[in-house]
Amino acid sequence: MRSQVSKDYNKDRLKQNLNAFISHESFSGVLLFFCVVFAMLVANSKFSVLYFALKELELGAFLGPYHTGMSIEHFVNDVAMSLFFLMMGLEMKREILYGELAGFKKIIFPMLAAIGGIIVPIGIYLFFNHGTPSANGFGVAMSTDTAFALGAILFLGKRVPLSCKVFLVTLAVVDDLGAILVIVLFYTSTLHIGWLLVAGAIFALLVYINHKDTYKLPIFLLLGVGLWIAVFNSGVHATVAAVILAFCIPGRSNVSDTCLLNLKKELEGIYTMVQSGRNFFETSIEHAKFSLRGIWESLTRFFIDDSPRRQFDLQEQSKRVQILDSISRYSLQAQNPLLRLQSVLHPLCSYFIVPLFAFINAGVQIDSSVNLNIDAIFLGTVVGLVVGKPLGIFAFAYLGVKLKIATKPPTLSFTQVFAVGTLAGIGFTMSIFVANIAYINLEYGREAVMVSKLAILYASSLALLLGIAMLWLSTRAKPETKSP
Structure with a gap:
């Protein structure tokens, strides 16, 4: 199934x-x-x-x-x-x-x-x-x-x-x-054997790193620039x-079992939060409307008010940001x-x-x-x-x-x-x-x-x-x- x-x-x-x-x-x-x-x-x-x-x-x-x-x-x-x-x-x-x-x-x-x-x-x-x-x-x-x-x-x-x-x-x-x-x-009118050999060597290197399961695009693109220069000068x-x-x-x-298990763990964390009745994407404790007065009050609380009352639960928000960051990193690898x-x-x-x-x-x-x-x-x-x-x-x-x-x-x-x-x-x-x-x-x-x-x-x-x-x-x- x-x-x-x-x-x-x-x-x-x-x-x-x-x-x-x-x-x-x-x-x-x-x-x-x-x-x-x-x-x-x-x-x-x-x-x-x-x-x-x-x-x-x-x-x-x-x-x-x-x-x-x-x-x-x-x-x-x-x-x-x-x-x-x-x-x-x-x-x-x-x-x-x-x-x-x-x-x-x-x-x-x-x-x-x-x-x-x-x-x-x-x-x-x-x-x-x-x-x-x-x-x-x-x-x-x-x-x-x-x-x-x-x-x-x-x-x-x-x-x-x-x-x-x-x-x-x-x-x-x-x-x-x-x-x-x-x-x-x-x-292709004229061929320069020296540059063709250089192009052949770069091509062999590209095939090798492909075979070794290298998945970093910058490496391929950098070698591609060298290949372009060699082919351009070869006459082709x-x-x-x-x-x-x-x-x-x-x-x-190129996604490993470890990567999939880590991704599964992070997704289970989101599932647990949602099942508990919390909105994963809502980290605000107080819903303040956007206004100049609201901005002024926020600035006043930040610089003057020493009370523990906060607009956001920073610890909770940090936890959720880390989960999303991990998911994006594992997804990029996949x-x-x-x-x-x-x-x-x-x-x-x-x-x-x-x-x-x-x-x-x-x-x-x-x-x-x-x-x-x-x-x-x-x-x-x-x-x-x-x-x-x-x-x-x-x-x-x-x-x-x-x-x-x-x-x-x-x-x-x-x-x-x-x-x-x-x-x-x-x-x-x-x-x-x-x-x-x-x-x-x-x-x-x-x-x-x-x-x-x-x-x-x-x-x-x-x-x-x-x-x-x-x-x-x-x-x-x-x-x-x-x-x-």
């Missing part, structure tokens, strides 16, 4: 975590939309000079002719976005350990769909750009922006079933993992260090480091880092100097995201079920799978991130990045409108229950 209650409790907690993630990402998608629009307006207004000057503003330490630092754009894309990748890595690990990706039967359906949503868009992009230097940008057409997609679902409210949201989240987790692998394998994109760190952070609680860090990073990334990234990167100046005919970057990106994403996701998911490799959730229809696949064509954040590193080494790198960003914005807008329309058509409004 106790085992069943424990399972139900854990299931409820995981559901709460998923709902919290969805709510954070949904609102972040709406905030992203406004940041993109604002960035485009500013970049094409009389304030454009200030906007582009802000992106190039140097941050760092300066000492005479010597300085070390980076531009705001570089800082946002490499340093701030590392926190986003850390959160993404934590989400992946949580889903693999406890969530929708726990177990082969659960993971195979969204995994097949995500693989299809990666392969088909890449194939379409390479079809249009085969044999050109721009073929290196194939990674731009394969990414999904979870926040934007969930933000689109937010507009439809309760009409969209939870199964669609869960499918989108798990699909995006596998999709993000694929994007990270592409960055590591295809967008620094955000990969954040994902590695995420998978090294413990995903289980916390899951992965979930604890994730709960801190979710709002930080959703409401600040990703919107800031959008504002810094979405501002593209549209004028006659923009050459949309650079190879077939624009066409390959748009067709890859808008057409390739839903086709790949639907085809691979459908084949997986027909070949009996995967099992589709009973509450999710194939029409809804296609609709979610269409929304997955919103590739804003990750696509722009990949664009910044995919074209930068080309002879016409900056122009290619601008064209790619315009293509991403255009494709994401189309995918947003088509996805909302298809999701609306594939779902039914829930009938309102009339109260008797």
